[in-house]
Amino acid sequence: MSAGMQQVILWVVLFAIFYFLLIRPNQKRQKQRNAMLAALKKGDRVVTIGGLHGTIDLINDENNTIVINAGGHKLTFEKMAVQSVIGESVQKSQ
Incomplete structure (x- = not known):
């Protein structure tokens, strides 16, 4: 496996971790908040x-x-x- 391919795989793995630990939970909280505000x-x-x-x-x-x-x-x-x-x-x- 070439060094360039290893770098690409590393970036994909880092983005996946970032997405599942930070982006997705924040989107879920924002969706719940918007639903709460709409139901006032x-x-x-x-x-x-x-x-x-x-x-x-x-x-x-x-x-x-x-x-x-x-x-x-x-x-x-x-x-x-x-x-x-x-x-x-x-x-x-x-």
Whole structure:
């Protein structure tokens, strides 16, 4: 086997290891996050990237913003600022 062929095989093996250890898991996490953001609905209890806990009051799909009621204050965030959903829809009695 020539030295050039060994180098090609080495690069292919390194790329395969890189793909299965880094790229593929990251794509899977990104797909899960996008599904979570797409499933957001009014009343969901969420935590933002900054650590703010609140309940979604309004979702505006035109510019991807949400309004969160946190301790009586309404704050507007980008959808991408939501880190996780900590509870399903909370029904408010009106």
